[in-house]
Amino acid sequence: MKRCVSIWWRLAHMAFLMQFTNRWSSLGWLSGKFVRLGFFVLFVFSIFRHVPSVAGYSLEGVAIFFLTFSLVDNVSQIFIRGIYMVGRDIREGDMDFYLIQPVNPLFRVCSNLVDFLDFLVLFPILGLIAWIFPRILGHLSAAQLAVNVSLYIALCLNGLVIAFAVHVLIASLTVRTQQMEETMWMYRDLVSLGRFPVDIYAPFLRTLLTFVFPIAVMVSYPSKALLGLLSPEKIILAFVLSGLFLAAALALWKNSLRHYSSVSS
Incomplete structure (x- = not known):
């Protein structure tokens, strides 16, 4: 673990220097992220x-x-943005290099790009969450408040696991097909449905967003738990689904690596 943290920190430092070197470009991207957040608010x-x-x-x-959608999405993007580069890494031969390094290839791929711009966007998101919390939780007792907030944090972490699993599934398909852009954009379109409560959608779509593409579990369940609207059965379901998706994603990733053909072959 200490070695992985050291490697991640070094790669993050390199990414920060790259973004700092291109200050005007980074400022433009950061401004766009703030404007998008502001428009949705x-x-x-x-x-x-x-x-x-x-x-x-x-x-x-x-x-x-x-x-909550913005929080889970931004935190996941900070730590697994490198997966978006898998297609390019394969085409340019960098994947061959990752596979011979003395580090887990999946960890190396995920850490390939750390986006500090998303880290900066977290501050207004966390500030707004802190501002809203007393307005929706002020009527709760101390014990109930502790339970709801604990479930919220746990389910947000669970949502990050699901986000990671989905990205690994997409990366696995990319290793096999070398085509990533369409699949990733489809995921981005689907996950954007989580900006609002899934209750606004038709029953069929709610089922789809819970069991097939678990966007609801990833970003809606934490908010429902915070508001005291999530049953114990659904809380258990959330953790079971994340475990199943993670196991399936890791198994598919290992299978994809076994069938990986070097760019030079």
Whole structure:
């Protein structure tokens, strides 16, 4: 573990220097991220200027769903952004180099790019979450507050596991097919459905987003647990699904590496 942390820190330092060297480009990307976040916050507020609730949720309730989505998505992007480079790494032969290094290839791929711009975006997200918490949890007792917040944190971490598993599944398919862009953009489109409570969607789509593409488990379940709306059965289901998806993703990754053909072959 200490060795992995050391390797990650060195790669992160290299990524930071690269982003700092291209300061104006990085500033443009960062500004775009803040503008996008700001527009979605304004969008949520604009909705509630015309309706009192959305699927039974108040403004603060819908806001916590959106902010939880942003939190899980941004944290996952910080640590596994390197997976987005797998297609290029294969085409340029870097994957061959990763496979002979004395480190887990999956860890090396995930750590290949650390996006510090997403780290900076976390500050306003966490600030807004801290601002909303008293407004939606102020009526709870200390014991119930501790339970709800603990479940929220645990399910957010569980959501990160699911995000990691989905990215590994996509990377595994990329190793086999060398085609990644379409699959990754499909995932990005699907995960964007988690910006709002899945209760607003039709029952069939809710089922799809829970068991097939577990976006609901990844970003909606933490918010429901925080609001005290998630049953014990669904809490258990969330952890079971994340375990199954992670096991399937790792198995497919190992299988893909066994069938990997070097770019030079």
